Amino acid sequence: MSPRVMIVEDEEALSLLLRYNLEAEGYSVETVERGDDAETRLQETVPDLLLLDWMLPGISGIELCRRLRARDATRGLPIVMLTARGEEQEKIRGLATGADDYVVKPFSVPELLARLRAILRRTRPEVIATLLRAGDIELDRETHRVRRGGRELHLGPTEFRLLEFLMRSPGRVFSREQLLDGVWGRDVYVDERTVDVHIGRLRKAVNRGRARDPIRTVRGAGYAFDDQFAA
Numbered sequence: 001m002s003p004r005v006m007i008v009e010d011e012e013a014l015s016l017l018l019r020y021n022l023e024a025e026g027y028s029v030e031t032v033e034r035g036d037d038a039e040t041r042l043q044e045t046v047p048d049l050l051l052l053d054w055m056l057p058g059i060s061g062i063e064l065c066r067r068l069r070a071r072d073a074t075r076g077l078p079i080v081m082l083t084a085r086g087e088e089q090e091k092i093r094g095l096a097t098g099a100d101d102y103v104v105k106p107f108s109v110p111e112l113l114a115r116l117r118a119i120l121r122r123t124r125p126e127v128i129a130t131l132l133r134a135g136d137i138e139l140d141r142e143t144h145r146v147r148r149g150g151r152e153l154h155l156g157p158t159e160f161r162l163l164e165f166l167m168r169s170p171g172r173v174f175s176r177e178q179l180l181d182g183v184w185g186r187d188v189y190v191d192e193r194t195v196d197v198h199i200g201r202l203r204k205a206v207n208r209g210r211a212r213d214p215i216r217t218v219r220g221a222g223y224a225f226d227d228q229f230a231a
Contacts, residue, residue: 002028003120003127004047004182008038008064009082010056014105018051021109022116028185035059039067045181046074048127049116052099054083062097069098078123080116082107132167134225137206137214139164148206158183159202163225166215171227173218199223 005022009015010033019029030047032038036058042050050068054061061081068074081099100119103112120128132139136149144160146153155163161183166174174182176192184190199215207213216226 002026003049003124004028004030005049005051005116006038006041006047007031007051008033008035008056008061009051009053010034011053014082017109018112021113025113033057035061035064039064042068042074042077045178046077048124049078049080049120051080051082051116054081065097065099076123078119080112080119126168132164134167134170135212135214137167139167146206148208148211153205155205156201158198159205162198162202163206166223166225170225173216173221173224175222179223195223 003026005027007015007018007022007029009018009031012033015031015033019031022029030041032041033056035056038052038056039059052061052065056064059067061083065079065081068077068079079099080101080103082103082105084105100123101115103115117128126132130140130142132141138147139160140146141164144157146155146160146163162179165179165182176195179195180190180192199217203213203215206215214226216224218224
């Protein structure tokens with residue numbers, strides 16, 4: 001699963017430039033033009049990193065940053081502010097509001113990409129790690145192989161993405177809608193019950209004999225990768 005970045009930028013040309021370069025680097029990108037629309041979207045799903053313009057229609061980027069830091073679900077979300085304001089006091093204000101970094105326009109795209117990688121290594125190492133491990137399960141993102149107890153498991157592409165998505169956030173319960181969004185994508189229409197089918201296939205592939213089931217069903221809420229599995 002690629003690291004997910006949300007770009008909140010009302011300048012279309014810049015938004016397209018950022019999207020093109022981020023997708024070329026392997027990121028999964030969503031773009032939003034208004035601050036209030038971004039706030040609504042972030043209540044539905046939280047990306048791995050937020051690129052946030054200071055001046056936005058709806059609500060400003062600095063106000064959105066303040067609100068996100070006040071919410072439990074987004075308090076730890078890495079935020080990079082994009083702005084034409086280069087004065088020292090403005091930088092201090094942006095960082096004091098909760099931004100992790102501050103990039104002044106116009107900026108070097110390679111430098112921005114390097115900053116994003118550094119922030120993700122520090123705050124979300126699991127989203128850029130090549131190997132994910134929990135208990136006796138090992139998932140290799142580069143080779144798309146999964147092993148359990150040293151034995152290779154044969155997963156379909158959807159089951160692989162589903163396991164990867166769950167393993168990135170052990171213990172977190174995802175609703176069917178969130179899993180559809182994170183694994184299938186927003187632009188693909190799939191019935192929510194399809195998630196149950198693929199969870200069943202994933203369990204069949206991962207659990208053999210008396211092996212412990214790492215997938216936890218939370219009645220009325222969704223599914224989670226058991227955070228006690230690696231204990």
